[in-house]
Amino acid sequence: VPLKRQMKDNMEKQLSPEAYELLTFIGKEADSLGMKAYLIGGMVRDLLMSRKNEDMDIVVEGDGITLADHLQQKYGGHVRSHEEFRTATWKYSYAFKVDLTSARTEYYDFPAALPKVELSTIKEDLFRRDFTINAMAICLHRDEFGELIDYFHGFEDLKQRQIRILYNLSFVEDPTRILRAIRFESRFHYAMDQQTEALAVESANNLLSVSKSRIANELSRLFMEENPLFSVKRFVKLGLLPFLIKDTDTETIILQRIKRLYDAVYRIKKSEVQVNNSLWIIYVLFLTTIKNKSWMEVEKYCLTKEDMKLLSNLQLLLKSDPLLDWSYHATKDEWHEVFSEFEVEVLISYFSLYPNVLTQGCDYLIAREKLTSIITGEDLIENGFDPGPHFRKLLLESEKIQLNNPKITSKEIIEHLISRNDI
Ligand code: ATP
Numbered sequence: 001v002p003l004k005r006q007m008k009d010n011m012e013k014q015l016s017p018e019a020y021e022l023l024t025f026i027g028k029e030a031d032s033l034g035m036k037a038y039l040i041g042g043m044v045r046d047l048l049m050s051r052k053n054e055d056m057d058i059v060v061e062g063d064g065i066t067l068a069d070h071l072q073q074k075y076g077g078h079v080r081s082h083e084e085f086r087t088a089t090w091k092y093s094y095a096f097k098v099d100l101t102s103a104r105t106e107y108y109d110f111p112a113a114l115p116k117v118e119l120s121t122i123k124e125d126l127f128r129r130d131f132t133i134n135a136m137a138i139c140l141h142r143d144e145f146g147e148l149i150d151y152f153h154g155f156e157d158l159k160q161r162q163i164r165i166l167y168n169l170s171f172v173e174d175p176t177r178i179l180r181a182i183r184f185e186s187r188f189h190y191a192m193d194q195q196t197e198a199l200a201v202e203s204a205n206n207l208l209s210v211s212k213s214r215i216a217n218e219l220s221r222l223f224m225e226e227n228p229l230f231s232v233k234r235f236v237k238l239g240l241l242p243f244l245i246k247d248t249d250t251e252t253i254i255l256q257r258i259k260r261l262y263d264a265v266y267r268i269k270k271s272e273v274q275v276n277n278s279l280w281i282i283y284v285l286f287l288t289t290i291k292n293k294s295w296m297e298v299e300k301y302c303l304t305k306e307d308m309k310l311l312s313n314l315q316l317l318l319k320s321d322p323l324l325d326w327s328y329h330a331t332k333d334e335w336h337e338v339f340s341e342f343e344v345e346v347l348i349s350y351f352s353l354y355p356n357v358l359t360q361g362c363d364y365l366i367a368r369e370k371l372t373s374i375i376t377g378e379d380l381i382e383n384g385f386d387p388g389p390h391f392r393k394l395l396l397e398s399e400k401i402q403l404n405n406p407k408i409t410s411k412e413i414i415e416h417l418i419s420r421n422d423i
Pocket of ligand 1: 131177
């Protein structure tokens with residue numbers, strides 16, 4: 001018997017009026033087709049935690065595609081459906097995307113295999129989920145609208161701040177759940193309960209049988225959370241490293257290196273330097289020895305072109321390795337002369353490998369971010385410079401001058417450029 005709790009007031013208070021209305025439509029239209037619809041997963045969890053989340057996952061006792069098509073006919077938008085899994089995505093408007101799945105039971109042929117599908121009920125659908133806090137549903141059916149359905153005591157675990165699997169073989173069936181558990185620990189500052197943690201340790205070797213792309217998918221989401229250092233500490237504690245990377249470095253070195261990168265990123269972000277998401281792949285790289293063989297292994301984890309590009313640009317920079325004999329007294333313009341062409345993500349990763357000058361490297365990145373282009377190509381032409389490839393050098397020179405004298409005016413820069421006849 002599931003624990004029941006009325007959530008209607010919470011929903012009205014926390015959700016945007018549009019989201020609330022959309023959920024009532026979905027419930028009503030499912031009713032009219034003789035189906036029952038439930039809101040499920042992350043959004044239910046986040047409602048209970050008062051965190052903003054309007055990504056609607058709907059499970060239907062009935063057929064998800066039929067309901068999606070019906071909603072689309074009645075309210076507009078677009079539907080994309082996947083026949084094989086009886087799932088559909090209804091893009092209702094710019095703001096709302098609704099995923100609809102048919103309640104189902106899944107049988108696993110062998111660990112980490114793709115599931116076979118058979119239509120079934122909500123409880124069984126909830127039972128195949130990862131953790132109790134993600135295995136709650138809210139009923140959207142007429143009189144039961146807003147009722148929380150909680151078969152596995154997710155609400156209790158939420159109060160206890162616990163990540164708990166639903167059955168003992170959970171991590172064996174899908175070892176990527178171990179990485180997901182750490183992701184939720186990290187995001188919510190929760191902890192796995194004792195038994196879940198023990199089973200994570202016991203099942204860790206099963207990660208070896210999972211495809212690189214599924215691991216990469218979870219690793220990327222994990223390292224995009226706020227605190228990658230936490231996650232790596234958990235990898236060490238649970239003994240996961242050897243099952244994620246063949247060429248691992250020693251734990252002490254890994255933790256030092258990752259802490260440096262994490263602290264440096266934290267610092268520059270605080271000073272409004274934008275760092276993009278592809279940085280996650282560097283956290284993977286920093287688990288390795290960063291020797292020749294490491295790059296190939298990490299490349300296999302790349303998910304996007306940006307990930308690949310970041311990795312190869314860092315490799316390139318490490319080949320010339322300018323910081324190897326860098327002067328402690330280098331001025332900002334000297335940093336800029338060498339590093340102006342490289343992106344923030346490449347540089348912050350590279351600088352993290354040099355603890356002695358990391359602070360200055362961060363200072364440089366922060367100063368560089370504040371650079372405004374007070375000189376343009378047109379200014380140069382107006383002041384009698386002939387257009388050509390050397391403009392790039394002149395503009396770089398102008399940035400170097402600005403880095404050393406942030407208050408300088410454009411007129412003074414032009415005068416300086418005119419006085420230089422070596423460019
Ligand atoms: P986020 O807030 O980061 O989007 P989420 O909880 O929505 O997190 P998703 O990865 O988007 O997580 O998955 C949506 C839901 O699908 C989860 O709440 C969970 O119930 C279920 N789920 C996802 N992956 C798995 C898995 N590997 N095993 C079992 N259930 C899963």
